Every structure is written in C-alpha cells, then in structure tokens.
Amino acid sequence: MSVAYRRRISTLLLRRFARRTIARAGDGPAALSRLWPGRADRLTIAPHDLRTADGTRAAEIYAGRFVFAGKIVTCHSRSIFDLEPPSEDWEAALLGFGWLRHLRAADTAITRANARSLVDDWMSNPARRRPLGRRADVMARRVISLLSQAPLVLSDTDGKFYRRYLRALARDIRLLRFGLHDAPDGVARLQVLIALCYASLCLANQARTIRTATRKLSDELRRQILPDGGHVSRNPGALIELLIDLLPLRQTFAARNIAPPPALLNAIDRMMPMLRFFRHGDGSFALFNGMSGAPSDLLATLLAYDDTRGIPMASMPHTGFQRLDAGTTTLIVDTGPPPPSNLSEEAHAGCLSFELSSGPNRIVTNCGTPSTGRDNWRTFARSTPAHSTLSCHETSSCQFVERSAMKRLLQGAPIVSGPANVESSRETVDEAERLTASHDGYLARFGVIHRRVLTITRDGSRLEGEDTLAPAPSGRMKGSRIDYALRFHLHPSVKASRLSDARGVMLVLPNREVWTFEAPDDRVDLEDSVFLAGNDGPRRTTQIVIHQSAREAPTVRWSLVRSTASVTATNARRNARREPELPL
Structure with missing residues (x-):
C-alpha cells in the first residue's frame, strides 16, 4: 500500500469522523430548538413539484400496493410502515414521500383522504425513527414532498391534524439542520440545503432563517x-x-x-x-x-x-x-x-x-x-x-x-x-x-x-x-x-x-x-x-x-x-x- 493511498484513506476517515462528531454534538432537544428559531405555526406557500405524476398509481396505493424501485409490497390492511422493506431503495422511496404527488394527480376525495391517512399513520408510527428515514437525503426529500404536497394532505382537515402535521414537519427540519454536518459531500448536501431553503420560505416567522439558508445554499452552489x-x-x-x-x-x-x-x-x-x-x-x-x-x-x-x-x-x-x-x-x-x-x-x-x-x-x-x-x-x-x-x-x-x-x-x-x-x-x-x-x-x-x-x-x-x-x-x-x-x-x-x-x-x-x-x-x-x-x-x-x-x-x-x-x-x-x- 503506497504512502499516497494511506494518506488519502486517512484524510477520508478524519473527515468522516469530524462530520459525525459535529452532528452528534448537535443532537438532542435543546440543540434542535436552537437550530430552528421562530414559531412554525402555519404554512404560507407550497412549492411546485416538477416531477412527473401518474394519477393511475393512486389506485394502487389506495389498494395497499406500493411499487417503488422495482419492488412491490402489498400491506394487506397493515401499516405499510410496519412491514420489512424489500430493499434500501424501496424504503428510501417510501420514507421520502415523493409518491404523494401521484395521489395529488388523481385529485379525488378518496385520494385526499388516503393521503391524510397515510401521513397520519407515519406521524404516529414508531417506524418513523428508522435509521434510513433519518438519512440526510431521505429527510430532505421528505421535507420537500410534505411542503409541496401540503395542499393535498391538509385540504378539508381540522386544526388538530394541521398542528400535528406542522410539528412533524418542524421536527424533520430540525433534524435536517444538524444532520447537514453528517450529510455526504456533493448532491446530498446540496439537497439538504435546498430543503432547508424551501422550509424557510414556506413556513411563517422564518425571516432570519431565510437569510441564513440562502447564504449557505449560495456558498454550496458556488463550490459544487x-x-x-x-x-x-x-x-x-x-x-x-x-x-x-x-x-x-x-x-x-x-x-x-x-x-x-x-x-x-x-x-x-x-x-x-x-x-x-x-x-x-x-x-x-x-x-x-x-x-x-x-x-x-x-x-x-x-x-x-x-x-x-x-x-x-x-x-x-x-x-x-x-x-x-x-x-x-x-x-x-x-x-x-x-x-x-x-x-x-x-x-x-x-x-x-x-x-x-x-x-x-x-x-x-x-x-x-x-x-x-x-x-x-x-x-x-x-x-x-x-x-x-x-x-x-x-x-x-x-x-x-x-x-x-x-x-x-x-x-x-x-x-x-x-x-x-x-x-x-x-x-x-x-x-x-x-x-x-x-x-x-x-x-x-x-x-x-x-x-x-x-x-x-x-x-x-x-x-x-x-x-x-x-x-x-x-x-x-x-x-x-x-x-x-x-x-x-x-x-x-x-x-x-x-x-x-x-x-x-x-x-x-x-x-x-x-x-x-x-x-x-x-x-x-x-x-x-x-x-x-x-x-x-x-x-x-x-x-x-x-x-x-x-x-x-x-x-x-x-x-x-x-x-x-x-x-x-x-x-x-x-x-x-x-x-x-x-x-x-
């Protein structure tokens, strides 16, 4: 093994160790509250989702068939979040909630109710604490999806569900903020900053975080x-x-x-x-x-x-x-x-x-x-x-x-x-x-x-x-x-x-x-x-x-x-x- 090879391995390990140390130092309720100042008590805007949506897939999801990453899982009246995922890609797609756009494309009372039911199931399910669900890129995708599909999930809902939805969203945003330090360099880190920028723009009382998120995103775009x-x-x-x-x-x-x-x-x-x-x-x-x-x-x-x-x-x-x-x-x-x-x-x-x-x-x-x-x-x-x-x-x-x-x-x-x-x-x-x-x-x-x-x-x-x-x-x-x-x-x-x-x-x-x-x-x-x-x-x-x-x-x-x-x-x-x- 050459000296240059060992030096590169050592540098990569040190960078990884530093990221994990900073991320863990930020863990915990007290630290999380400092990372997301201001009350997130309402949504002011929902961003547009450019990803292609297929309304016919809403019927599959309503029937309990979840087709992601080339794998099919049928939940048979059980919570989809309780089932063992067939692959990591499938689980990442499920916990990223990008599939909500298919329900929105169908735009019926049934699909709106189904979307609320699935999100409610996730908010109250211990499976939301799965390690992969807290991975930086998966959390970033989930935050963007929950913001962009908020009109679907929150239409005709009561104030209690609305507040629970915002609390769950704010929790993910807080986790994402300290998880930024542990996010792999490259696209994943940019996706985290994009999600945080979306959050600061879409939630109320975030004037200060808009400036911070914008500055960090700009710096990363210039670098990458x-x-x-x-x-x-x-x-x-x-x-x-x-x-x-x-x-x-x-x-x-x-x-x-x-x-x-x-x-x-x-x-x-x-x-x-x-x-x-x-x-x-x-x-x-x-x-x-x-x-x-x-x-x-x-x-x-x-x-x-x-x-x-x-x-x-x-x-x-x-x-x-x-x-x-x-x-x-x-x-x-x-x-x-x-x-x-x-x-x-x-x-x-x-x-x-x-x-x-x-x-x-x-x-x-x-x-x-x-x-x-x-x-x-x-x-x-x-x-x-x-x-x-x-x-x-x-x-x-x-x-x-x-x-x-x-x-x-x-x-x-x-x-x-x-x-x-x-x-x-x-x-x-x-x-x-x-x-x-x-x-x-x-x-x-x-x-x-x-x-x-x-x-x-x-x-x-x-x-x-x-x-x-x-x-x-x-x-x-x-x-x-x-x-x-x-x-x-x-x-x-x-x-x-x-x-x-x-x-x-x-x-x-x-x-x-x-x-x-x-x-x-x-x-x-x-x-x-x-x-x-x-x-x-x-x-x-x-x-x-x-x-x-x-x-x-x-x-x-x-x-x-x-x-x-x-x-x-x-x-x-x-x-x-x-x-x-x-x-x-």
Missing part, C-alpha cells in the same frame, strides 16, 4: 457547480437531480416577492446548457460517472425551462468532457480526471471512454448504472471494462476502497487513486475534427500511458480511432507482458454480426442504417455485455473487443463507417472482398 455548468462529481445525473428542485425554488422566491440569490440564478443558467451537452439524438443522457436512465418526460420538462435552446457547446473544460457533432452523428468523450475522493462515491473509472449515436440511434455506449438494485452491479459498473475504452489486465484506471470495514466507515467506496494527468486537444484536419487525449491511470502499476486519437468527418459518416499504450517519456513498461483489451459496448438495439475475415463487425441499427466496424491489423471478437441503464432494468447486449499485448502491438487502429448501401448490399460487398480460393 463548476464554471462550465457541470457538477463537481462529474455525474450528468446530478444536473437532473438538482435542477428538478432548483427551478421550483427559484419560483418560490418569486412567489414570496423575494429576489432569488444571484448564485442560484447563475447556477441554473450554467447548468441548463449542460443538459443539452450530454443528450444523444434519442433524448437520452450519456452514461458517465453513475448516470442511469433518465425518464424522457422529466428531461422534456427541464428543457422547457431552457431559454437559450441553442446548439450544445463543444467542450466542457472544467467538468472534463468533449462533444463532437458532425451531421447527425454525435460523439461524447470523457476527458477528465476523477473527482476528488470525498466526492467520488459514485464516480467511475471511465477516463477516455466515449459514446456514439447516429440520429435517434445509439451505437456505442458505456454500461451505465441501473436505476434500482445498484448494489448488485455497482462494482462492475464503476470498473474500466464496463466502459468503451481500453483497460490493462482487466483492471481499472482508478483504484477504489475495497475493504468492507473501510466501506462501512466511509459509507461507500470512494476513489483513492486514478489518472492525475489527463490531457486533451482538438484540431480541424482535412474536413474532419480530431480529438487527441491521454491519461496516466496505468502509469504507476504498468508504466504505460493510454493515448486515444478520435477523428470524425464533418458529415459524421466516418469515425477513425487510434489507441496506444506506451511508456512515459524516458520511462519503461513494467512487467514482461502487459495485456490489454479495447472495448466498444453496443446499445441493445444494435444487431451485430462478425465479418468473415474476423477483422470487423457489421452493425445494423433499428432504422436499418448500417455501420461497419473494422480493425484491419487486429482480430475482432464479439462478446457478451450488459446495458445497465435501461428503464426496464439490465438488458443483455454485445461488445466489440480487441485483445492485444502492449509489447507486441502497442497501437490499435480502428474505424466505424456508415454505409449508404442496404444490409444485403453491404454483405455482398464484403463477400466480394474476400480472398479468392487458389486453383487446384
């Missing part, structure tokens, strides 16, 4: 939202998670006749173009650093707030991504180092990986992260072999915390080492755009640097690539043999057929468009893969793989070419190029 609009975690999904709450927060400030803080407005203005940057032609997001499938209707809702509606930017230098648009073809490349260790619990080892789409069809992707059941796939999804890039000896370009005890202490498996020097440049050459990038993630272990050159023609019909493993200047490779694999994970909708010369693969897209992958100097294999980011769960798919040795063949040249001919004509052309048999 980078100048190009990306989130410091480098996860595209963080933009969606944050904007879905920040946009209504901006409206809530306006509804209270309070000027939104400049940091909030600036963050939103920078983040909105990033939504378009990561979008493929089919509307889906590129799968980098923990991104999963995003509902298309949710993305459409967010993009409706984008006033610019312009062409996506070509480069995001602070977040570390490049986008090349050529005709109807889109290429998005990860050209940045991993985020800081304290923000890397979800980060992936996908440096120099890319995704390729043609019009509404995705061709090359990364495996992504499943929206539910992530623990089963987390280790694989974060590894370099789960990305469309090069990996040495089936290892990752980043090293993660691996020991179980350490993971429990740190509440995750952050990155403790990875590419420190990632370089990239772009240039125009011969009616094409060229991107050259390199990273040193394998330098310490194998003495090599991965260099990738991608060249795409202006009409988007041809992508040429060159991947090289070479020692650093004045350095040398470590070990007698360094095996590597070059992977191109295909979207499940792509049908792949290996060509007879074993040097290429024919790809047929759903619209019958044909692309051909070729590596003229190397053997090309088709192997099984998995697409984890599907809305219906993990799906089997295929990957193109080239296996080589860095000492024998340090460079692999390959191309992806769109054919103007049909599948039949492409097959005939390929057969015609086969070597003729020798006469007897």
Whole structure:
C-alpha cells in the first residue's frame, strides 16, 4: 500500500469522523430548538413539484400496493410502515414521500383522504425513527414532498391534524439542520440545503432563517457547480437531480416577492446548457460517472425551462468532457480526471471512454448504472471494462476502497487513486475534427500511458480511432507482458454480426442504417455485455473487443463507417472482398 493511498484513506476517515462528531454534538432537544428559531405555526406557500405524476398509481396505493424501485409490497390492511422493506431503495422511496404527488394527480376525495391517512399513520408510527428515514437525503426529500404536497394532505382537515402535521414537519427540519454536518459531500448536501431553503420560505416567522439558508445554499452552489455548468462529481445525473428542485425554488422566491440569490440564478443558467451537452439524438443522457436512465418526460420538462435552446457547446473544460457533432452523428468523450475522493462515491473509472449515436440511434455506449438494485452491479459498473475504452489486465484506471470495514466507515467506496494527468486537444484536419487525449491511470502499476486519437468527418459518416499504450517519456513498461483489451459496448438495439475475415463487425441499427466496424491489423471478437441503464432494468447486449499485448502491438487502429448501401448490399460487398480460393 503506497504512502499516497494511506494518506488519502486517512484524510477520508478524519473527515468522516469530524462530520459525525459535529452532528452528534448537535443532537438532542435543546440543540434542535436552537437550530430552528421562530414559531412554525402555519404554512404560507407550497412549492411546485416538477416531477412527473401518474394519477393511475393512486389506485394502487389506495389498494395497499406500493411499487417503488422495482419492488412491490402489498400491506394487506397493515401499516405499510410496519412491514420489512424489500430493499434500501424501496424504503428510501417510501420514507421520502415523493409518491404523494401521484395521489395529488388523481385529485379525488378518496385520494385526499388516503393521503391524510397515510401521513397520519407515519406521524404516529414508531417506524418513523428508522435509521434510513433519518438519512440526510431521505429527510430532505421528505421535507420537500410534505411542503409541496401540503395542499393535498391538509385540504378539508381540522386544526388538530394541521398542528400535528406542522410539528412533524418542524421536527424533520430540525433534524435536517444538524444532520447537514453528517450529510455526504456533493448532491446530498446540496439537497439538504435546498430543503432547508424551501422550509424557510414556506413556513411563517422564518425571516432570519431565510437569510441564513440562502447564504449557505449560495456558498454550496458556488463550490459544487463548476464554471462550465457541470457538477463537481462529474455525474450528468446530478444536473437532473438538482435542477428538478432548483427551478421550483427559484419560483418560490418569486412567489414570496423575494429576489432569488444571484448564485442560484447563475447556477441554473450554467447548468441548463449542460443538459443539452450530454443528450444523444434519442433524448437520452450519456452514461458517465453513475448516470442511469433518465425518464424522457422529466428531461422534456427541464428543457422547457431552457431559454437559450441553442446548439450544445463543444467542450466542457472544467467538468472534463468533449462533444463532437458532425451531421447527425454525435460523439461524447470523457476527458477528465476523477473527482476528488470525498466526492467520488459514485464516480467511475471511465477516463477516455466515449459514446456514439447516429440520429435517434445509439451505437456505442458505456454500461451505465441501473436505476434500482445498484448494489448488485455497482462494482462492475464503476470498473474500466464496463466502459468503451481500453483497460490493462482487466483492471481499472482508478483504484477504489475495497475493504468492507473501510466501506462501512466511509459509507461507500470512494476513489483513492486514478489518472492525475489527463490531457486533451482538438484540431480541424482535412474536413474532419480530431480529438487527441491521454491519461496516466496505468502509469504507476504498468508504466504505460493510454493515448486515444478520435477523428470524425464533418458529415459524421466516418469515425477513425487510434489507441496506444506506451511508456512515459524516458520511462519503461513494467512487467514482461502487459495485456490489454479495447472495448466498444453496443446499445441493445444494435444487431451485430462478425465479418468473415474476423477483422470487423457489421452493425445494423433499428432504422436499418448500417455501420461497419473494422480493425484491419487486429482480430475482432464479439462478446457478451450488459446495458445497465435501461428503464426496464439490465438488458443483455454485445461488445466489440480487441485483445492485444502492449509489447507486441502497442497501437490499435480502428474505424466505424456508415454505409449508404442496404444490409444485403453491404454483405455482398464484403463477400466480394474476400480472398479468392487458389486453383487446384
């Protein structure tokens, strides 16, 4: 174990210990009362909820069927809060109360009564003290949900229930205030501050807390939202998670006749173009650093707030991504180092990986992260072999915390080492755009640097690539043999057929468009893969793989070419190029 590795682990443990000490020091009724000054005796406003609501799910909830995170629990006249949750994701969804929006969408006397009954059950149930229910991100979601759905729950209710509702809400807000110190850095901490800002705006007698909450949120937005609009975690999904709450927060400030803080407005203005940057032609997001499938209707809702509606930017230098648009073809490349260790619990080892789409069809992707059941796939999804890039000896370009005890202490498996020097440049050459990038993630272990050159023609019909493993200047490779694999994970909708010369693969897209992958100097294999980011769960798919040795063949040249001919004509052309048999 290197000195740098031990130093990073020690720093993470010290930060975790400090957060827990501060949080525990704030626990207790006396401390809680100091953290929430002023009487919260009434609600003045309910914020808007941008999340998509489905009124048909209200009938399921009324029948006692709770469907969250791919799991179904039927309560059979028992309290849903007394039942054993089938998964952590399911329990987080239940205790976050986001499902109240479905009851509000139905908007009937029965659903209103059902909402009051379920909230009343939770307020009087000991299960509300479950550890997961007091987790910072779950409490933040619950506070926002109870505020935004207050018109549903409190309509036609009596004063006694109204006061109980406010007391339960105020209790959660107090817990959230001291829990801020224990909240993981990144999106979770921002969500806590967003919830506290909502609370100060929506409850009466909170003038002083509005100023405090606004100041803290502004400071955190300046720290976490980078100048190009990306989130410091480098996860595209963080933009969606944050904007879905920040946009209504901006409206809530306006509804209270309070000027939104400049940091909030600036963050939103920078983040909105990033939504378009990561979008493929089919509307889906590129799968980098923990991104999963995003509902298309949710993305459409967010993009409706984008006033610019312009062409996506070509480069995001602070977040570390490049986008090349050529005709109807889109290429998005990860050209940045991993985020800081304290923000890397979800980060992936996908440096120099890319995704390729043609019009509404995705061709090359990364495996992504499943929206539910992530623990089963987390280790694989974060590894370099789960990305469309090069990996040495089936290892990752980043090293993660691996020991179980350490993971429990740190509440995750952050990155403790990875590419420190990632370089990239772009240039125009011969009616094409060229991107050259390199990273040193394998330098310490194998003495090599991965260099990738991608060249795409202006009409988007041809992508040429060159991947090289070479020692650093004045350095040398470590070990007698360094095996590597070059992977191109295909979207499940792509049908792949290996060509007879074993040097290429024919790809047929759903619209019958044909692309051909070729590596003229190397053997090309088709192997099984998995697409984890599907809305219906993990799906089997295929990957193109080239296996080589860095000492024998340090460079692999390959191309992806769109054919103007049909599948039949492409097959005939390929057969015609086969070597003729020798006469007897």
